Amino acid sequence: MPEGHTLHRLARQVSDVFGDQQVRVGSPQGRFADSAAQLDGAVVLGAETWGKHLFIDFGVGRFVHVHLGLYGTFDIHDPVDEVPLPVGQVRLRIVRVDGKAYGDLRGATACALLTTAERDAIVARTGPDPLRPDADPDRAWARISRSAAPIGTLLMDQAVVAGVGNVYRAELLFRHRIHPLRPGRTLRVGQWRAMWADLVDLMHDGVRSGTIDTVRPEHTPEAMGRPPRKDDHGGEVYVYRRTSQPCHVCDRPVRTQVLGGRNLFWCSRCQPTFRSRAAG
DNA sequence: CTGTTATGTGCAG
DNA sequence: TGCACCTAACAGA
Numbered sequence: 001m002p003e004g005h006t007l008h009r010l011a012r013q014v015s016d017v018f019g020d021q022q023v024r025v026g027s028p029q030g031r032f033a034d035s036a037a038q039l040d041g042a043v044v045l046g047a048e049t050w051g052k053h054l055f056i057d058f059g060v061g062r063f064v065h066v067h068l069g070l071y072g073t074f075d076i077h078d079p080v081d082e083v084p085l086p087v088g089q090v091r092l093r094i095v096r097v098d099g100k101a102y103g104d105l106r107g108a109t110a111c112a113l114l115t116t117a118e119r120d121a122i123v124a125r126t127g128p129d130p131l132r133p134d135a136d137p138d139r140a141w142a143r144i145s146r147s148a149a150p151i152g153t154l155l156m157d158q159a160v161v162a163g164v165g166n167v168y169r170a171e172l173l174f175r176h177r178i179h180p181l182r183p184g185r186t187l188r189v190g191q192w193r194a195m196w197a198d199l200v201d202l203m204h205d206g207v208r209s210g211t212i213d214t215v216r217p218e219h220t221p222e223a224m225g226r227p228p229r230k231d232d233h234g235g236e237v238y239v240y241r242r243t244s245q246p247c248h249v250c251d252r253p254v255r256t257q258v259l260g261g262r263n264l265f266w267c268s269r270c271q272p273t274f275r276s277r278a279a280g
Numbered sequence: 281c282t283g284t285t286a287t288g289t290g291c292a293g
Numbered sequence: 294t295g296c297a298c299c300t301a302a303c304a305g306a
């Protein structure tokens with residue numbers, strides 16, 4: 001679940017449920033116990049996200065930094081009649097003092113109490129986030145246009161663009177007919193501007209719906225008379241995890257390859273290599 | 281029930 | 294490059 005849209009939804013939820021509220025903070029599992037004790041009884045000011053990093057502001061220069069990693073979850077229950085005993089490995093539990101809401105963090109890659117300077121350092125090393133209104137796509141273009149690395153690698157580099165994960169990567173490249181292994185510096189600036197604008201739209205849709213839905217109206221199951229996708233992330237996609245299945249546009253089997261330890265998915269006809277594109 | 285896989289990152293070697 | 298992190302969904306027995 002956790003690509004940028006998930007974290008932005010989470011920040012909104014934390015702000016709505018715990019903002020301006022006094023909270024009890026604990027670490028039933030123990031790994032965050034010392035920091036939790038320092039925060040217990042404080043008032044939450046709000047939460048913000050850069051890319052996949054979530055920061056919960058406890059005031060006086062104290063931020064809880066959360067990164068869900070591959071399989072972390074942060075479940076917020078609101079409202080509740082009663083706060084149950086923790087189940088499983090709960091790293092962080094935050095409970096509103098009125099007892100009407102609580103949140104449990106499990107399996108996260110990062111959960112740490114940071115100073116403002118430490119928070120700022122993380123923000124400074126993240127690239128522009130399409131979900132933030134102040135994001136500057138030219139910062140990403142400066143990196144992409146100079147790099148020999150594959151565009152598929154650059155899109156996943158959080159210092160280049162913040163918040164893109166494997167699903168958005170695969171789908172964005174499909175929608176723009178770009179082969180994932182094409183070197184960044186072979187792209188034209190107009191292509192990048194179109195990709196960025198699309199990413200802004202797609203990720204905002206993701207924040208709204210909580211799913212990653214990337215197929216255009218003409219390729220939905222209803223429009224094409226095909227069965228809908230049954231999958232854990234819920235949305236309709238073109239190529240992500242559709243290895244060997246027919247492309248919704250051209251019927252060719254979707255291809256896959258591991259790059260940098262992550263699976264790439266693309267259509268060899270809809271996303272031709274740079275070489276064949278130049279030749280044809 | 282068991283085994284496999286994963287929307288991510290950082291660190292050891 | 295490989296693994297730790299240690300959840301959750303899914304397939305199969």
